[in-house]
Amino acid sequence: MEFGFSPAETAFAEEVRGFLREQPLERFPVDGMDAGYGSGAHSRAFMKALAERGWISMCWPVAYGGQERPMFFKLVLFEELALAGAPFGPLAGSWQTADAIIEYGSERLRREVLPAVARGEATFWQGYSEPDAGSDLLALKTEARRDGDQYVIRGHKIWSSHAGIATHGLVFTRTSREARRSRGFSMFVVPNGTPGMDIRPIRSLTGGVYHYEVFLDDVRVPADLRLGPEGEGFQALLNGLDSDRFWGRFYKAPALERVLRRLVEHANTTGASRDPALRRRLAAMAAEIAALRLLFYRAACLLRDGAPISYETAVAKVYADETGQKLARLGMDLLGPWAPLRAGSREVRLDGEISHAYLTSLGHTIAGGTAEVLRTTVAVRGLGLPAEPRKA
């Protein structure tokens, strides 16, 4: 057992902190809403700064321009960035897509897309959900029809986060009708701006734009923009969702720790810190955040060691999302009448971060698999309880 970090990991953490000291965060313009996951806002400038350090591609094989650093370096980077409140919104998605391309992407994707990811230029939106396919993703209707060395994609995606500001969509489609419900799906990496693609913003409860809906009207894409073998897209997606839960939430614990520190400071300033009930709530939050961090590190060790994951990332994801909601709720209670003030308002407290977190955190137990669906996953896949009978 060992709960410390290696000298190399500690040194890298210091390197990241040094970078953050040299590059004050105000310098990086923000292009897209902070969705509250802990990875901050979407900032192309910040992604480029990370790329200049070689950090986006640091764990890739040398053959693809990487440095083959151990996976834990990514965790160290995430932790330091999240503790600082940096705007690295698209990073997890870029890493995951790059990993998939390295693992089973075509030559073309490796040649054209990977270097753009490494430069911090390519970022991705996920085109999975549709109006009639949410939790039941396999009910999706978007189809990709083969036509020579192209596919023609037709359908309607919705809730695609940051689709309007990312560079490529990961569009999940049906390529054939098969007896098995989970077969016949394929994923495509579709550049934004491809003719026939219409991306329309949806305003969120925060007042900002985060989601888009995407109409695909006979969008033609070269066959080698398909990610993975035809018809095998669902398995790839499942693997992707598994790691999505991990990579898309890993930074929640340090991000919540940062918010908790702000709440403590605020409570000290206002004198609310003398209220015994509040002291206990804040202390209990600190313990929950510490527990959350360890759940993720345990999953990280399993991933690193290639050990099987059955429920660990699903448990960690739900816990991350519910803990985030709880902290935001506590923050609102602490701020009292100031709680609803939004960023930029006169008299706003804590830069309006709490009211924003309160709203965005509502979506976290829905996005990436709802808390209900994931609890079922934990029970069925993790504990071996019988699956509910479902219609084919």
Next chain:
Amino acid sequence: MDFRPSPAQQLLVATARDFLKKHCPPERVQRVALDARGVDDALWQRMAELGWQGLLVPAELGGSEGSLLDVILLVEEMGRAGAPGPFVPSAVVATSVLLACDNADQKKRLLPAMAAGERIVGVALADEASSLEVDARGRLTGRALFVEAAHVADALVVAARAGGETQLLLVPTDRRGIARWPLEVIGPEKLFEVAFDGAAVSAEDRLGSSAGRRGALQAGALARTAEMVGAAQRVLELAVEYAKTRVQGGRPIGGHQAIQHACADLVRDVDASRGLLYAAAWRTSEGVPAVADVAMAKAYASEACLTVARRAHQIFGAIGYCEEHPLHLLHKRIHAASLDCGDAALHLEEVAQAIGLR
């Protein structure tokens, strides 16, 4: 970072699990729990033969020289099995106090015998539950509440005020002026009120200033957390097993989402508690400052493991209401462990200060 116990620790755990399965099966746990004395002498002796009570004690004092982390892994198994006996007060808390004290004679006299399972030492260290005082003539008066296993303890480590400071004393239970009154509790643990009515305290009873108390209570808090985690793990296993086998309306109840989601929450609570426990125990074993880590682990597990037990009652339906069923004993143990060596409120206040609340 590595969450896996070392090969030696894995062996310790595997051995403990086998041993407890054989010598401490559920029927026996039930029997001892209902017994007024509530201690299994044969089991205690066998444990000593394996070196368990001496795990914290160095070899030259007859111990088996393990680390606190080893003790934690072991107590987790004991919690899982519901093993009876005053292991935590005697082999963890009192042993830690004695190890840290500067009374070499008492160390030499007691620790080898405690490690060998021949002596049991109880503890009365909590301020809230005691009013002990040593007067100028060296007479100990006052009473201590919630002293575990005082009836089988050969001696007690007590914290008493003496001349304006807190002193740690080692008092034999058969000394004149000491009376032990059983308290009746819902759970299997045997608690006592110990009344001191002018019991004489001599220089050789003094273990020194209260310096070692904090460390000993932290070790105890970790051990109690391990006990809760082990018991909650067992509750989880029993509940999942039941959810797979209990059939209602033509299918296992575990096929219903309401039950599935409850089970999913049990895993979360157990895993999260265990993560905090191991990290805090590892830090303590490594000598890294860990006061806040221990406090978080104890406070968190107290809430989470109790929730596990309470939710399991719902999963089991009426059968879990029976005395014959193991659930209530695990539940009551978790509850008792949550109170000992600092309850959740005390530890949360420790955390509150650690995170900078003024």
